[in-house]
Amino acid sequence: MKVLVIGCTGQIGWELVRCLQPLGEVVAVNHRQMDLSRIDSIKATLKNFSPDVIINAAAYTAVDNAETNEVSANAINGYAPGILAAEAKQIGALLIHYSTDYVFDGKKMSPYMENDTFGPINVYGRSKLMGENAIQSVDMDYIILRISWIYSARRDNFLRTVLRLSQERDELRIVDDQVGAPTWARFVAESTVHVIKQSQAERFNDLFESNTYHLAAAGETSWYGFASALVEQARKMSSTSIKVKNITPITSDEYPMSAKRPKNSCLVTKKLENYFDLRMPPWDNILTLCVDEMFSDRKGL
Ligand SMILES: NC(=O)c1ccc[n+]([C@@H]2O[C@H](COP(=O)([O-])OP(=O)(O)OC[C@H]3O[C@@H](n4cnc5c(N)ncnc54)[C@H](OP(=O)(O)O)[C@@H]3O)[C@@H](O)[C@H]2O)c1
Numbered sequence: 198m199k200v201l202v203i204g205c206t207g208q209i210g211w212e213l214v215r216c217l218q219p220l221g222e223v224v225a226v227n228h229r230q231m232d233l234s235r236i237d238s239i240k241a242t243l244k245n246f247s248p249d250v251i252i253n254a255a256a257y258t259a260v261d262n263a264e265t266n267e268v269s270a271n272a273i274n275g276y277a278p279g280i281l282a283a284e285a286k287q288i289g290a291l292l293i294h295y296s297t298d299y300v301f302d303g304k305k306m307s308p309y310m311e312n313d314t315f316g317p318i319n320v321y322g323r324s325k326l327m328g329e330n331a332i333q334s335v336d337m338d339y340i341i342l343r344i345s346w347i348y349s350a351r352r353d354n355f356l357r358t359v360l361r362l363s364q365e366r367d368e369l370r371i372v373d374d375q376v377g378a379p380t381w382a383r384f385v386a387e388s389t390v391h392v393i394k395q396s397q398a399e400r401f402n403d404l405f406e407s408n409t410y411h412l413a414a415a416g417e418t419s420w421y422g423f424a425s426a427l428v429e430q431a432r433k434m435s436s437t438s439i440k441v442k443n444i445t446p447i448t449s450d451e452y453p454m455s456a457k458r459p460k461n462s463c464l465v466t467k468k469l470e471n472y473f474d475l476r477m478p479p480w481d482n483i484l485t486l487c488v489d490e491m492f493s494d495r496k497g498l
Contacts, residue, residue, distance in 0.1 A: 199224065199248045200223050200249065200251075201224045201226065201242075201246050202214055202217065202224070202226070203233070203242075203251065203254060204256070205226060205227055205254070206227050206228070208382040209344075209386055210255065211382070212349065212382045212385070212386035212387075213389060216383070216390050220390060220393065224246050224248065226242060228255065230242070233255055233272075233277035234272045240280075240284060247288050248288075249291065250290060250292075250293065251293070253293065253294045253295065255273070256274050256325070257269055257273040259321075260299075263319070263324065264320050266320075270324040271324045274324035276327070276331065277328070278329075278331050281332075282334075282339060283335050283337075285339075291338045291393070291397065291400060292338065294329075294332055294342070295344055296329050297325050297345060298345035298459065299322030299345075299459060300325055300329065301317070303318065303461045304316075304460065304461070307463075321456060329409070333409075339407045340396060340407065340408060341408075341409040342389065342392070342469075343410070343464060346380055346413070346423075347385065355379075355424075356487070359371075359428065364440055367440065367442050368441065368445060369424060369428075369441055369444045370447045371421040372420045372449050372452050373419045374419065374449055375419060375458055375459070375460050376460070376461055376462065377417060377463055378414045378416055378418070378464070380413050380480065380483070381486070381487045384414065385412060388412055391473055392469075408472075411466045411468065413466055414477055416481070417480075418480065421447075423484075424444055434489065435492055
């Protein structure tokens with residue numbers, strides 16, 4: 198099996214390249230090698246590698262910048278997935294694509310099901326919904342995995358920001374009125390490997406059906422809850438480096454950002470768990486694994 202990973206420098210792309218190795222030949226392309234905002238670049242790369250499976254882990258992910266860069270966000274998140282789908286169809290490849298809970302408005306009082314009503318409240322969410330629709334409009338083999346609240350030991354993300362600030366400041370003020378399930382990029386990558394393995398077997402036996410699934414750790418917390426658990430874990434691993442004494446819960450209104458965020462980012466994952474025989478571990482269990490790894494190799498902070 199030949200697997201192409203697009204966006205190999207991203208949080209999920211980086212982990213994918215490592216987790217996919219047992220499946221076969223893994224070809225990883227970065228932004229420079231394949232630019233999703235250029236149709237010629239997409240076509241040339243797919244023609245060149247002719248993969249069996251294409252994983253699109255690349256996206257315009259700067260949620261706040263997207264508010265003033267709608268054209269770029271739509272090109273990369275909205276149109277490119279449709280081109281990938283059309284090209285994947287031509288070469289008979291399976292397309293794995295990541296989407297987001299931001300396709301929902303976050304007003305539901307319980308976790309979102311795959312077929313709940315969409316209502317993105319920011320440019321990024323609208324562009325990602327466009328991408329889902331663009332893929333679904335092509336009659337080909339795809340899996341869309343909607344994920345949320347991703348963190349990793351690399352790149353800019355909430356986890357790394359909180360760890361850095363907890364070394365520099367006595368107090369942190371963290372939003373407490375948005376809920377979700379923080380999910381380690383490693384776990385998304387490992388689950389994706391299972392999804393690909395089963396999907397390829399089904400395709401081989403003509404049993405495959407394209408579909409959209411939710412993938413997230415179990416349980417829920419707020420950003421404040423996430424930060425508190427993270428700092429507690431980090432303190433256990435390195436009591437001397439963590440300086441912060443108080444973490445104060447605040448509202449979203451007290452921390453204004455360019456893009457609005459959904460209040461509820463929780464996703465029901467039963468469809469994925471049942472179909473692929475997977476188990477979603479509690480978010481705080483996976484967080485412990487990630488923090489242990491970051492501190493045990495002393496590169497984390
Ligand atoms: N992070 C989250 O909380 C979250 C939540 C829900 C869904 N998702 C989705 O999950 C997927 C992966 O997210 P992530 O957090 O791993 O993203 P990430 O760390 O921000 O990485 C994004 C990747 O996309 C690449 N990229 C950006 N513009 C590109 C372009 N025009 N052409 C080719 N590559 C481009 C980036 O390369 P450069 O850095 O070199 O530009 C980077 O490798 C995305 O589809 C995202 O929408 C993420």
